[in-house]
Amino acid sequence: MEITNVDKSLCPNDAIYYFKPENFWTQHKSTILITIGVLLLLVIYFLIFQISLLKKNKLLKDKEVHTLSQYRDLFNNMPIIYTQQELICDPAGQIIDFVTVNVNPEFEKIFVPRQKIVGKKGSEITPTRDFSAQLYIYNTILKNQNLCNTEYFNNSNKRYYDIFFRLTSDKKYIDIFCLDTTDIQTARQNLASINHKLAMSLDVANITPWKWDLNKKTILCDVNRATELSMELEEDELSVPDRKYFAKIHKEDLPSVLQAYQDLIEKKIPKIKKEYRVINPKNGEIDWIEARATIDKLDSNNNPQTLIGSSLVITERKKMEQDLREAKLKAEESNRLKSAFLANMSHEIRTPLNAIVGFSNILTTAENDDDKKEYIDIIENNNTLLLQLINDILDLSKIEAGTLDFNYTSVNINGLLSEMEHSMALKIHTEDIKLLFTKKQDSCFMHTEKNRLQQILTNLINNAIKFTQKGTISFGYEFPGSSIIRFFVSDTGCGIPQAQQQSIFGRFVKLNNFEQGSGLGLSICETIVNKMGGKIGVDSEEGKGSTFWFTLPFEATSGILKSKDHQETPVTEISKNEKLTILIAEDNPSNYKLFESILKREYILLHAWNGEEAVELYREYKPHLILMDINMPVLDGYGATKKIREISSTVPIIAVTAYAFTEDEDKILRSGFDGYTSKPINANTLKNKISDLLKNRILFI
Structure with a gap:
């Protein structure tokens, strides 16, 4: 075995070698190296991740800063007024106050600087009435959890605003947005004014605009002036079936109206103007309508689709036209009567005037006293006749002018009629006629017009004398009722044919054209009696006589006549x-x-x-x-x-x-x-x- 790092020449040949135990490093060197390498890799990865995360955070912060900058720019520059208020609630959850936490520059420009409102309670800076109203709005928003808006007019700058209130999600704040709507309000008011003037013009002119849809067979018109419909509805406009519209037209006018519209639909004429009558269902009266119409729209086949027009109420105009026609007829009749009147008056005035002038000339040369007396009597009689004729003409002129006046006093009827009995008897120049006053009561005093009453009786008695050759003329009064007195003049004269009794009270009507008189007396009597609230009539049989009568309202009086302070006249x-x-x-x-x-x-x-x-x-x-x-x-x-x-x-x-x-x-x-x-x-x-x-x-x- 090769001993590493050991010099064998230094050791004996029989030396036994023992291996020394390996240390930790020797034993775990590779593991440690691997672990260190892994950790190093992890550190490098972590550092890379951190660097990436930092970059991301930096990007996010940059974006947030940019967003905040944009928000700040929007907040500061937006034309909408904005303010945010923090809500203060009591333990029950009711809003009892609020604090303004933020306002934008637009708010400061329009209302007050932020230092005067931010951080201040509403109860401190808001008038009591406005504060209570604002709390009510906030509590309503809190309760209903919805957006609320209202209109507001700022007296300081004379501007209109639409105010929107929005509750934040955490229910701690109210966002308030104010939008200036002055231009909109002004335009709306101008439009309303124009519409009002147009409506007034249409109303004054009694014009009803309408539109007829030929496909739907309906007519849309303004209900406020829909005379033909005469219906009470709340809508400003309504559509009705055209058959209902035309059902109100008078049946005599309907065919010609329908034909006129048919000619318009067939494009035979460019427009129509038609006058017709309609029946008002409220009172059954007839109204006159003038309709005008023309084609509004055509369909793809060039056929009329809608008609537009107007209906004008011309009832008053028709009445005026009728009055003008009647006035024209009356004027023509008046002109005819004037001519007849002048011709008649010429004859009636010249007749007594001829006698007056003629006998006045003869009187100057007359030598016989009897002839002179006769001529004087003729002149006096014709003077009386001419004076009566002039009085009739004057009365007639006052009647025509509407200036016939009446003065009511307490009148002794018996005394008046007794005086007339004596005065009228002087006009009777024959013993064959007797004039009698028939007294019905020992005393009769009434409130009436003495002169007019005497005028009527005088006229009736004069006529009786004129047409009675012999017999009796009686006159008097009676009471057909407690509040009516009836005067009468009866004669035994020639009587009046039945056919002429209806026209006897007309102007210039004379039973005998050869008798003197204007033919105005009875007409004047009828007018006076009517003015005094009575009636006049005649009962007659030809050949047997006539009874002219008239009634008047009877109001009894005490019979005590007023005198000037009841003083005795000095002698x-x-x-x-x-x-x-x-x-x-x-x-x-x-x-x-x-x-x-x-x-x-x-x-x-x-x-x-x-x-x-x-x-x-x-x-x-x-x-x-x-x-x-x-x-x-x-x-x-x-x-x-x-x-x-x-x-x-x-x-x-x-x-x-x-x-x-x-x-x-x-x-x-x-x-x-x-x-x-x-x-x-x-x-x-x-x-x-x-x-x-x-x-x-x-x-x-």
Whole structure:
């Protein structure tokens, strides 16, 4: 055996050699070397892995830094307002407060700097009402676990915002995003304003826009103005079957409407304009509609697919057109009646005027007293006839103008009809006719219009006298009911044929064209009776006579007539031989000449040309009575009377006026006059009125 590293020459030949035990290194050298190699490899791998991991971590950190940088840039530069708030809850889990933990620069630019809000509690910086509302929103979000949004208007910058609230996953924070929607809101408001104006325009014009789908056979229209449908629905628009749409059209108009639409569908015409009637199911009334339509869309075969149009309610226009047609007919009829009226009035006025002028000329040359008396009677009768004709024309003009006035007072019916019995009897110039007032009650006072009542009865009695040759004319009143009084005038004259009784109250209707009269009297009577709330009629049999009657509402009165403060009129004592003085205020020389001719034999006359002169003459001469013309220069009759009443409250003053209507009489009596006489002047009437006044004021001794 070869001994390694041992010099055998140094040892004996018989030396026995023993091997020394191997040490640890010798025994495990290879294992250790292998282990060291493996460990070295592991260290190298670990170092490589660590280096790789460090690189990855570095990359991740770089990415995170980049992401954070991007987030920071987004957070700082995004146009959306953002803030984050930490929630503070009580033990029950209810949010009781919050702390703002972060805001972005946009928030600071719009609202407040971050140092004024970050780290502050909401209860410290938010008004109580807004804080409570915000807590309510947060608790609602926490309870429902959902996103919430609301609208907000900032008064400081006058901007609108949509605010979105989002709860974080850990339920500890609320993210708040605010989006500026001012432009959207402004556009929305402008659109709403435009839509409102358009809707108002359509509503004012009563226009209903619609669209007809020919394939679906439905019509889409605005329900708010769907006159044809007349349905109460909540939707702004609705579709209905076209058959339902057309079912409301009047059956007489439906065929022509359908034909017009058919011509449009077949493209025979480019558009249609059709007027037709529809039935309103709510009240059953008829409305007029003007429809316009044209083709909207065509299909691939060039056939109409939809029609668009509008429906305009023209009911009022149709009424106006009808009114215009009726007005035109009335105007034509009025023109015809005017011509007939002028022709008739020409005849009626010229007839008495011819007698007046003719006999006035003859009177100047007449020598026989009987002939003169006859001519004077003829002139007076025709004067009366002409005056009545003029009064009828004036009444008719007031009726046409709608100015026929009524003054209601307490009227003694028995006294009025008794007076009429005596006055109307003077018009009967034959003993073959008797006029009788049939009294039904010992006393009858009622609230009515005295002058109009007298006018109606006078007209009816005049007609009875005109058409009665002999017999009796009776008039009076009766009570068919407790609140109605019925006046009547019965005669035994010629009567009225049945066929003419319906038209007897028309204008210019005369039973006998050869009898004098305008044919207006009964028409005026009917108008007056209707205005007073009554009815008028006639019962007649040809050859036996007629009874004209009219009813009025009856309202009984006490019969006590009001007087001026119920004061006794002072009496002036003068000598029987003294001649009384009358002051006549009249600016027309001819009219004064007439007064002079009537009164000069019995009275001393003073003449004033105007109201101011009348006042001065009264101060100087103190006349016993004054005749005062109403219309005078310088100072009219009302003004002169007022000044004279300041001097004397007892001197009798009679108004002389060309107007004799009810309202004129009332104004005269309220203005300090004691009475009035109307033009043309009747000599006997004037003398009687003067005599009656002087009897109550003068005591002859």
